[in-house]
Amino acid sequence: MKISTVGSTLALVIGSSMIAQSAIAAEILVSGNINTSTTWTANNTYNLQGQVYVLPGATLTIQAGTVVASDAGGSLAVTRDARLVCNGNASSPVIFTSKTDKNTWTPSNPGGQWRAVANEWGNITIMGNGYIGKYGAGAPGTNTAAPNAGNYANMEGLTASGSSDTRTFYGGGNDLDNSGSLTYTQIRYGGLVVGLGNELNGLSLGGIGRSTTINHIEIMNNVDDGIEIWGGTVDLKYVSIWNAGDDSFDIDHGWRGRAQHGLIVQGYSIPGAASGSGTCDSIFEFDGAAKSDAQPVTTANLYNFTAIGQPLSNKNACKFRDNARVQYNQSIFMDIGAAVVRNDNTDNEATDGQTGYGHNGTLTWANTWTTAYNVTSPVNPFSTPAAIAAAYRAQSAGTLIQYTDNVFFNNNATAAYTEANARSVFAAANNNVQATSSPITSITRGSNVSQGGGVIQPVISLDPRAANNAVTSAGTAPNDGFFDQVNYRGGFSPTSSWLCGWTASQAFGYTTAGCSTPCPADLNGDRLVGGADLGALLGNWNGSGTGDLNGDGIVTGSDLGAMLGAWGACAQ
């Protein structure tokens, strides 16, 4: 890794990969490979220069409160056998964004404001050793249709430097693989690939194993997808995705994970862009495997999502392709512009297998809805060589595709429920509700914007807390150690919002409902600016971090003035 510093700073560069931290904030330019374990600290801003890889064996640790604000072309990829330990917290997230965005932040508006842009930098890509289901066209010639520890794939958006460059590979034979942890992290305005004709997803996860921890992640404005997962078994909790320029939550190649507590808000990222290139496409796009008779095949389980579409966009809520099996439970699907359930059958991508449901003796589309969750395919069957791992664990009841205990609201397209009705989604036993009152507390949309061949009504204010039919669910998620057993539908309880304190959507003023007014001078979090806070500030005089209320990297008189100005109880 090559590191250099910019601007007036006391930072010291030692050799090519070590740096001594200074008391004054610095912009650290990061380029090349991270070969040795490294910590990025909150008192600096890191600017990725080109594609930066964390190499096998290395751990990149990013402290809470760190900002990674990159120039165009900057991007981060974590290779197989490397680790990313990026843990923000509820009041001090890690923010990945563009330098352009960072430059708009001011002391009076420290989180910046929403802009109709994306592609200002790259993304976060993490690659692991979990099983993937991919063979045939577009896959390495050695891949097999049956699960094989030797199956791998080249990560979308990354370019290998030659045939011996394995940095871009994901997949393997360890579904318990550990790629580290990613929590309380914003990913804003990304998606740019330099020199290629395609875009990056906000967060790309290839072959990530279930020992990896991912929760409290927000993707704000990205082209291509918000999150895309290829194979593996990683679980996700507390996911917020806004204005993805293609699909919001995209799955391929046999993901067998779970997800709970999600918010997806469709919109657009780039004015005038087509759907898929800056204007939303589907909310969920789930592909099974490539080809579709490969294993592992996507077999997922989602609870408690609030999925908010665009009523005039003609875009779908949930697409299914190539034998994907997905269970949607206790969720809200509202304002969908087209079908809430759509069978695409294949992905129509020549380099990604195709062939659809029923290929080579696999279950047909109709039968996938009626087949019990624990009947895994006999075609190219799956196993794990390690006895401790089981292939399909995400689903624990019901059928391979199912919708239960959900609320559907304001889905007015002509064919909104055609496929859902054909699959008996609204059979009484499924406890799904077509509501006549909003299942969330409030939503405000801005003026119509012509986008992607349709009309987008941007969400400018949202209180996603459960209301009406979403307040009480018929059941709860299984008590399996991952899912929380909550008794409401959608991503939020009637009383609280997990978006508070760490998200861009709150910083932009979109989701402030249910959150306390930010009170940056309240250093100890007791909602009172008082002597304890003053002591903490004075104790860090001329330091960085704690007490640096204006974000200039050093605690000085101006921070003291700001604290005294805020003296007393914080505004509610």
Next chain:
Amino acid sequence: MDSNMVRHMAAWALLVAAAGACVCGCAATDQRSPAASAGHASSPPNAEPVAPWRRALLREGFDVASQIPVDPHAKDRARAQEEVGKVCLELGLIDEAVDCADRMTGWRGCELYALIGLKYAASGDAARARLLALRALDYPADIEDWARDIVATQAARVYLQIGDESRALEIMKGRATAEVAKFEVARVASADAAQLDSQADAFDRGIATLNFDLARSGIDGYSALLVRVIDDAPRRDRALKALESAIKGLPIDLQVSVNADLAVSLHAHGQPALAAQFLGRAAELNKNTTFLAQDLAPYGVIVAKARLRTGDAAGARADLERLRTQYYAHSEEIVNLRRAQSLRALAEGFALIGDRDAAVRCQCDAIEAGTINPNSRPRAEDLSATCASIARTGIEPDASIRKQIERARAGLADPW
């Protein structure tokens, strides 16, 4: 020589001395050992003497794994620790394994307790087995479902082995299908002869469900059943037919190991012709599959070991020499932290055929390959695994290898 190196050398000497002075090792120092709790001296189920240096080397391996910082590497640390604990068990070093589990945090330590319990159960020591199962089931409250099921299944197997089937079934209630299937396989071992046909019927039904976990359970079940009915032609033929058909549906990597294991098992039960058939299938699969460079040796050695165990020492040697040549020709294609595992597999293979020199050379190279990565976490994982592997081979490290280990260990420091 720096101070770290001096410290590690001293530690090595102390460990060897301590192990040599007290065969019971950990039981004397660990108040929490099940032996102590049960009120009598520990008596490992596998009572075959184990050389003190092997104990010391395993201790060294565990200590190396324990050097990995908990934050942020708790999961990697526990995995590396457990691997050493499993080798202790393999060598019958029960107290050492208990000591490993005592020093671990998280679910892997619980799993290790259960595995130790299985050893006690197999030796007929129900009291200690039960104690270990209880300890295993005392897993952390925040354990995830998949880990909880793994631990519970192993604990249930302990109860099954000691004859407490009702408690075993109680533990398995509500577990994931995959784990239940593994549990069902374990039940075969306790079935009496009158139940064998009904067991086979159950395996057939499992395979026919097209549920992979149950089908796999059927294969494992038939494999266990086969050796019990080897002299009963109709039952043996039924098992063979079912196995031959079902194995073809497994992933290739698994087909290799299942065929090789069956070959060894059949040979040991006086069926050389059948053994040769299964071995031939394993070898053919290996030959016709294009493995990644990092997988060539590990899978190839499985077949080589099976050749030796079925009486073909020359074939085993030829396999190992070919694999060694392949490894050195392609090692640069393997990411550095994956190289030592190939060399450890080769070393264990050469040790098995009695080629001590070749094994030692591979061990030396494994230690060196494990020092290439600039980060201590993967280096510690490799060194820990290599120490355990050397202990497994039974080839006592000479002074040169010990120095290599000391040097590698002395190099463990930031960055992790």
